[in-house]
Amino acid sequence: MTDVTRTLDDIRVPIPEGADEEVAAAVTGLYTEGVISRKQAFSREWAEQLREDIDAAFQEALSRPNGAVGRGPKRYYVEMHPEQMRGWLELVDHPWVRMVCESVLGPDYQIVELGFDVPGAGAVNQPWHRDFPMPEETRTNRRLTSLAFNATAVDTEEDMGPFEVAPTTQWDLPEGFDHEMFPPKAAYPRYEALAQRKYPKMGDISARSALTIHRGTRNDSQKSRPVLVLGVDAPGAGNAEHHDMAVTRGFYERLPQRVRDHLGCPIVETLTPITQKHSIEGLMMGEA
Structure with a gap:
């Protein structure tokens, strides 16, 4: 089998000129480990409100065809509009979120996706995967986009x-990846040896490259584990075409200019419920 791994010695970490310690650590973490986090970036009250908004959006999505897409047994993904989340502005305008986006993706980054995963009771191990095929810019120039x-x-x-x-x-x-996203099972022992389980608390936030191989694990509890997803692109990355996020004109006009500058989604008079189209066929049956 062809060796798919690259050594980190081959990767140049593009730390911006004049970067402070926090910026350097964020860029280095994403280019090496592939995931970073900020503990207690938000209050527990913010996270409790997030749970309420996710629960409401999830029930609405389940009530109509293609409102939610399966990501394996008892596991769903739903996209929503920013106006369905009361804390959206606080999220996208958080200094750490803005710093990470600017430092890694450049000053003209674009917010392209808002959604959430809900692994429910009985969800099984997902296959190891990345969320989309590796872009040519990443493969050739070793840049995260x-x-x-x-x-x-x-x-x-x-x-x-x-x-x-x-x-x-x-x-x-x-x-050897199926659909350029799912590594062969022969590679699983390597991923299991590298694997880190994450136990975030309400108020924590993380940032990762969606190319970093990952999976949701088996939920043996009687509780769901809803988690918000915010997708951000560098200019030209092209992920916006896979999403239908929109904002109303009134909402847009109330936003600070520093947030408007990073919204490439349509501005509409009335929001239309999102029909999910970011389906990942290889996740439907779980690890089996």
């Missing part, structure tokens, strides 16, 4: 099916 931010709506416990990530694998070439 997008980031996924995650904020948990609950305190994560061991039996709730924690998120599991294999650090440094954002650079793995997709040789």
Whole structure:
């Protein structure tokens, strides 16, 4: 089998000129480990409100065809509009979130996705995967062109099916990967040896390259583990075409200019419920 791994010695970490210690640490973390986090970036009250908004959006999505998409047994993904989340502005305008986006993706980054995953009771191990094929810019020039931010709506416990990530694998070439996203099972022992389980608490936030190999694990509890997803692109990354996020004109006009500058989504008079189209077929049946 072709060796798909790259050594970190081959990766140049593009720390911006004049970067302070926090910026250097964020860029280095994403280019090496592939995932970073900020503990207690938000209050527990913010996270409790997030849970309420996710629960409302989830029930609405389940009430109509294609409102939610399966990501494995008892596991769903739903996209929503910013106006469905009361704390959206606080999220995208948080200094740490803005710093990470600017430092890694450049000053003209674009917010392209808002959604959430809900691994429910009975969810099984997902296959190891990345969320989309490796872009040519990443393969050739070794540049990250997008980031996924995650904020948990609950305190994560061991039996709730924690998120599991294999650090440094954002650079793995997709040789032998199904759909360039799913590594062969022969590679699983390597990912399991690298694997780190994450136990975020309400108020924590993380940022990762969605190319870093990861999976949701088996939920043995009777509780769901909803987690928010915010997708951000560098200019030209092209992920916006896979999403239908929109804002109303009144909402847009109330935003600070520094946030408007990073919204490339349509401005509409009336929001239309999102029909999910970011389906990942290889996740439908779980690890089996």
